[in-house]
Amino acid sequence: MDYLVFGNDALAWGIAAALALAALALLYGGKHLVLTQLGRIASRTDSHLDDIAVCVLASTARPFMWAVALYAGTQALALPPKAQLYISNGIILAVLLQVALWGDLAVKEWLTHYRNARQGDDPASTTSTAALGFVARAIIWLVLVLTILDNFGVDVTTLIASLGIGGIAVALALQNILGDLFSSLSIVLDKPFVVGDFIIVDGVAGSVEYVGLKTTRLRSLGGEQVIFSNSDLLKSRIHNYKRMESRRIAFCIGVTYQTTAQQLRALPGMIGEIIKAQQNVRFDRAHFKSFGASSLDFEVVYIVASADYALYMDLQQAINLALFERLGDASIEFAYPTQTLHHVAVDPGPAPAKAPASHAFDKAAA
Template sequence: MEFFHKTFYGNTVLEWSLAAAGIILSFIVAKMVYWLISRFVKKLTKRTANRFDDILVDMMEEPVVFVLIITGIWYSLHTLTLSAAMEAVLSKAYYVLIIVAVAWLITRLSDAIIETYLVPYVRKTEGKLDDQLLPIIRKGIKLSVWAIAIIVALDNAGYDVKAVLASLGIGGLALALAAKDTVANLFGSFTIFVDKPFVVGDRIKVKGYDGFVREVGIRSTRLQTLDGRTVTIPNQFVANESIVNVSSEPSRKITMDIGLTYDTAPEKMEEAMAILREIAASHPDTEETIVTAFTEFKDSSLNIRFIYYIRKGASVFGTQNAVNMEILKRFNEKGLEFAFPTQTVYHKPL
């Protein structure tokens, strides 16, 4: 028993042993609470029709266990005789860890609610702007919660928060000047989200690239070009460039100049234009608007201007191929000859 009454650093061995036992007990209690929540509480919440209680219990599980452990450690250490400075350090550390646990719980809970309720709703909507904004909103909530938690923790730790914020403001200004391109990209992304010149999935032409928008991030926009390559363009350039949104067209206009030989009779020209109108009108993927006109006497041909429109969503190349094959077939059947560049050379004998 004399050993347990020996004093080390202001406390007896017995007091150190009791403090250590309290810390171990806090871990045991936390483990039991974790087991009880997993074993019984979760089963009770699953029986209810409301999913919110399942989310709440699931997200509270780890933070509650963490709070129990640090509370047990704090209480066990406070049974010892400590210096005033050490008491102050332990108190500040305890409050900081409690704030961290609360911030951890809030971010977990908000993320779970967004994943359970907002994500399925956003997937059902037709617009794609909400799909782009949702990841930014999730990150913004987390950053805001942790920023507030850090400020409150610093205040509880005894730091002058106003001085810290002022120094951060000066440092932030210097950082903004050093990273002006990053700031410009951030404002560029904001412009894209507000103006909505395109959404994810649209085919656009920008800065000489033609491709489909795969992702609009905070810093850059990613395109998948028609040859399958990924191009990353900073948002400051996207926001300041002229953008052609190919996907926004109501239909694809196809313009053709078909040249027939000069020996084609007027009646045959009329027949050729009638055939073109019939081919375009009979195709299921073309619209009713069709234009045919005898437009020009070229050097080697009589030109017919043929304009038709392919419906939005239809295969452009597939429709063009079908129409062109039908034109070739019908013109050959009717004896309508396509012109090609020719020259007639007259030789005058000497």
């Protein structure tokens, strides 16, 4: 006497079990074989894509393989339509979840490789990858949820429209936060500065320590941490001194009015010789600029072929010392704020005549 379980006899269940075991063995064996071959290829290449493929494939979940094996086994069974629908939806759900997990891990691995590869040359990768990873993974899981709902008969079009209307309301309520979020993406993509750059924003000077989804943090010269919202930061004028390739230096010196015309004519050439004698410097010009209140003013311009501030200060110090020595040897005096008072003797003229004594006495009596 044949016994039926859910409408299938023992032979059908035996075949189903054999199919499930065979599918499970094939999945495990195929996974091991592919991982071995990909591992060999990855060890011989410099590309990171094959390493990502190995990592993603190795993360294949056991419940997913069991679900596929069970689905293969149920193909040998005669099941009611409702049960077949549940099984079909279940295997679709398992496949979508596994694909989403693969995609999520692939994004993580790629961003980790990108960060490690560019951390030395591009410090912004330490923060920019966080924003990009957040957006990419959010898109993956959003597509997964919508696909699952669509397969289970939910009207996704209506849902998306409803979410759009609700999204407008949420966007209005969170416009400041969303503004900072999109500003962070703009910083990531446009890169007006990166972590480690020395910048000046609204008179605040400091090194960029962190670029987040909402705020950017600077370490000021005084040692305190200054926090800017990303939106406010992009609305400001940013001076990025880290990207300075050279420095244009302009300074003035003043000599006294007792300097002779011959000395004034020789002074620009003397200054040029001093600056040209320095290394990593290109002399631009030196001119007798103006007549000051207490000095004859010269403007000097030169270019430092480096952005190093300490190097610029060393050069300026050497130039100043050489100027002090050369002008002293040439008997040219530096001017400083002075004021000269000229006393002019004025002839007082004849003394006024005195009034008669009686007349003076009458005035006193009155």
